[in-house]
Amino acid sequence: MASLGVNIDHIANIRQARRTVEPDPVTHALLAELGGADGITVHLREDRRHIQDRDVELLRATVRTKLNLEMAATEEMVAVATRIRPDMVTVVPERREEVTTEGGMDVAAREREISAITARLQESGIPVSLFVDPEARQLEACARTGCRWIELHTGGYAEAAAEARTAELARLIEGTARARALGLRVNAGHGLTYQNVEAVAAIEGMEELNIGHTIVARAVAVGLQEAVRQMRALIQNPRCSEDSGVRPA
Structure with missing residues (x-):
């Protein structure tokens, strides 16, 4: 049964719009x-x-569930993470000009760099997850880095x-199974909504959805x-979407 990680970046977006x-x-x-x-x-x-540094510091002091810090693979962010000590770090690709994360990280092309960052964080006691597309080459590279988790990019499906949704869901199902066979634990996220989340939540081996x-x-309408x-009710009791045409393995 998948759990729910709630991303609150968009709350901060509203604040920063007016500074x-x-x-x-x-x-x-x-x-x-x-x-x-x-x-x-x-x-x-x-x-x-x-999100500002002040937010992360206060969240570390007040969050009572689990704090997952998404960050780029940079020296600055490694320093922040080792100082704040979140419960998990998810390393994501980042481009200044993008509106939101546009795809999974190319771990295969940056394997040595990502391996070094992963080792440093995990030696500090912070589990590392890598945000990747559900591709065999990327999943195999993730396993070689020594990370414990991956987060599958669900944007292609969302x-x-x-007519293409069935194939995209099948990629997520296959990617989850392959990752688990490689010894990786699996989360997923990006673009999931109340209308499409259930089929992903029902994938065997899926542990957490970040939404x-x-x-x-x-929340603008209902709080x-x-x-x-x-959202948690949908994730905890998922039914495969009828329009997906795919049932979990």
Whole structure:
């Protein structure tokens, strides 16, 4: 049964749009936990476009579930992580000009660099997850880095037209099985919504889904605590979407 990590970056986006003090993502992390979130995820970007260092420090002191820090593979971010000591680090690709993360990291092309960063973080007691597409070459490279987890990029599935969704879901199912065979634990995220999450949550071996934008969008109407409660109910009792045409292995 998959758990739910709630990404609160978009709360910080609203705050930073006016460069003011509200809404405070730290306060909203508490509301997410009250709604049933199994963890809180934040992406501390190099340009600090939404989450700020202050947020991560306060979240580390107040989150009572699990704090997952998404970060680029840079010396600055390794230093932040080893100082803050989140419960998990998820290493993600990052480009300044992108609106949001556009795809999985090319671990195969950066294997030596990623291996060194992974070793440093895990020697400090911080489990590392690598955000990748569900491709055999990338999964095998992840296993060689020594990381304990991967997070599968679900954007291809989430953005696929109806006729392509079955194939994209099959890629996630196959990627999860391959990763587990390589000894990796599996999370997933990106672009998941209330309408498409159940088929991914039902994949055998899927441990956690990290979801943000759709929950924050619904929270505008129903409040964050209720929005989290509704998403968690879908993940905890998934039914494969009828339009997917695919059942979990």
